Amino acid sequence: MSTFFEDTQKFVKEAVEAAHIPGDILAKLEKPDKVLEFEIPVKMDDGSEKKFQAWRVQHNNALGPYKGGIRFHPQANLDEVKALAFLMTLKTSLAGIPYGGAKGAVRVNPGALSVREVEELSRGYVRALWQEIGPDKDIPAPDVGTNAQIIDWMADEYEKLLGHPAPGTFTGKSLAHGGSQGREPATGFGGFVVLREFLNLGSTNYQLPTTGLTVAVQGIGNVGSFFARSLLRDTRMKLVAVSNSKGGVYREGGINIGAAMKNPKDLSAIEGSRITNEELLGLSVDVLALAALENSVTEQNAGSVEVGIILELANGPVSYGADVFLAQKKVHVVPDILANSGGVVGSYFEWVQNRAGESWSEEEVLGKIETVLEEASKKVLGYAREKNISLRYAAYALALERVAGAMKNAAQSGVENI
Numbered sequence: 001m002s003t004f005f006e007d008t009q010k011f012v013k014e015a016v017e018a019a020h021i022p023g024d025i026l027a028k029l030e031k032p033d034k035v036l037e038f039e040i041p042v043k044m045d046d047g048s049e050k051k052f053q054a055w056r057v058q059h060n061n062a063l064g065p066y067k068g069g070i071r072f073h074p075q076a077n078l079d080e081v082k083a084l085a086f087l088m089t090l091k092t093s094l095a096g097i098p099y100g101g102a103k104g105a106v107r108v109n110p111g112a113l114s115v116r117e118v119e120e121l122s123r124g125y126v127r128a129l130w131q132e133i134g135p136d137k138d139i140p141a142p143d144v145g146t147n148a149q150i151i152d153w154m155a156d157e158y159e160k161l162l163g164h165p166a167p168g169t170f171t172g173k174s175l176a177h178g179g180s181q182g183r184e185p186a187t188g189f190g191g192f193v194v195l196r197e198f199l200n201l202g203s204t205n206y207q208l209p210t211t212g213l214t215v216a217v218q219g220i221g222n223v224g225s226f227f228a229r230s231l232l233r234d235t236r237m238k239l240v241a242v243s244n245s246k247g248g249v250y251r252e253g254g255i256n257i258g259a260a261m262k263n264p265k266d267l268s269a270i271e272g273s274r275i276t277n278e279e280l281l282g283l284s285v286d287v288l289a290l291a292a293l294e295n296s297v298t299e300q301n302a303g304s305v306e307v308g309i310i311l312e313l314a315n316g317p318v319s320y321g322a323d324v325f326l327a328q329k330k331v332h333v334v335p336d337i338l339a340n341s342g343g344v345v346g347s348y349f350e351w352v353q354n355r356a357g358e359s360w361s362e363e364e365v366l367g368k369i370e371t372v373l374e375e376a377s378k379k380v381l382g383y384a385r386e387k388n389i390s391l392r393y394a395a396y397a398l399a400l401e402r403v404a405g406a407m408k409n410a411a412q413s414g415v416e417n418i
């Protein structure tokens with residue numbers, strides 16, 4: 001099976017056929033601008049010292065400062081970080097926000113560390129690369145395994161090293177430390193907006209029911225749970241299945257979203273039949289939202305998928321091989337760089353507020369995210385129809401064209417981007 005990194009390269013290669021990208025610019029885009037690789041020493045609670053492997057990959061900044069989350073995960077590796085950084089470049093470009101793409105990671109299981117050890121690791125990450133980041137240079141955020149508390153520690157460490165406040169260097173901070181209302185639900189809510197827009201604009205070869213549209217969510221974590229909650233905004237949609245890493249629940253008549261949201265880590269109290277994650281993937285539903293990790297649907301299990309639409313809320317949950325197979329089965333895959341871009345758009349609005357010294361309401365932030373994502377969804381669907389290509393290739397091609405345009409302009413004006 002190919003890796004997530006190899007699959008991202010294959011998706012880009014095919015999208016390039018639809019986009020108009022000069023060869024020299026493509027060659028430059030295929031490599032990240034900078035790869036920082038380092039070890040973070042942490043004094044453990046038992047007195048020993050442990051070193052954790054860490055990375056920051058700055059992929060491209062033709063459209064603005066590098067932007068991307070930091071992941072704490074036991075299987076994190078450089079190839080994965082490179083693929084995620086590339087996807088960030090595409091995501092920010094597609095959303096039309098003034099950022100480039102980056103990603104960071106530490107190979108660690110944060111759940112196995114004490115709170116003090118996680119704090120030391122988070123501060124250590126910043127001590128290793130603080131000169132490479134900043135509000136106009138590279139703006140990190142949380143990702144899998146990291147949260148607002150970790151980002152608060154990182155922001156605090158950065159300002160200590162810098163010697164003065166630097167709001168807007170990190171996004172995804174807690175509200176008490178300059179975070180934004182609406183940042184937490186942003187990704188899940190954004191996924192809902194994209195899905196709704198796709199349904200409203202209609203699709204050519206999939207007849208969706210006008211009411212009782214059934215939805216299953218794999219991975220009811222941060223993104224999955226806010227997506228599920230957002231479904232309550234549209235009476236056409238009915239949540240029928242949810243899962244987490246331990247397994248899932250299915251209920252034909254609909255899952256009580258409020259009950260599921262009370263404790264997404266323990267689904268045992270939710271009314272419905274217990275199902276495995278494989279069974280969830282095989283459910284015959286209208287929409288399957290994938291909100292866990294990459295490579296959930298691969299060539300091995302794509303044959304059992306019986307849905308009309310897959311919404312990629314996670315990054316890279318459908319492998320390249322599965323994508324080819326699903327396209328033949330006429331399953332519409334709404335790609336990650338559109339479906340989960342509410343997160344980075346929300347981050348952008350946090351950064352704007354920090355720089356302007358303002359604080360907006362959740363309603364205002366979500367309203368702005370909605371406008372950006374409706375626009376991006378319309379563009380992707382329009383392009384897919386015009387060129388008769390999948391939503392994924394339309395999204396990638398549009399994103400690549402915008403970055404390539406900025407790189408070309410910079411090269412012509414002598415600015416150092418290419």
Ligand code: NAD
Pocket residue numbers: 142143144145187218219220221222223224243244245246277291292293294313314315340341343344
């Ligand atoms: P999270 O850790 O809060 O949630 C992940 C969920 O997936 C958890 O419920 C976990 O139990 C579940 N899970 C793990 N393995 C599973 C499996 N094999 N089967 C079913 N469920 C499984 O993480 P998150 O922040 O919600 O992020 C989820 C995905 O969305 C990641 O790919 C992340 O990169 C992507 N994403 C997140 C954001 C954001 O704002 N948090 C933004 C863009 C993209």
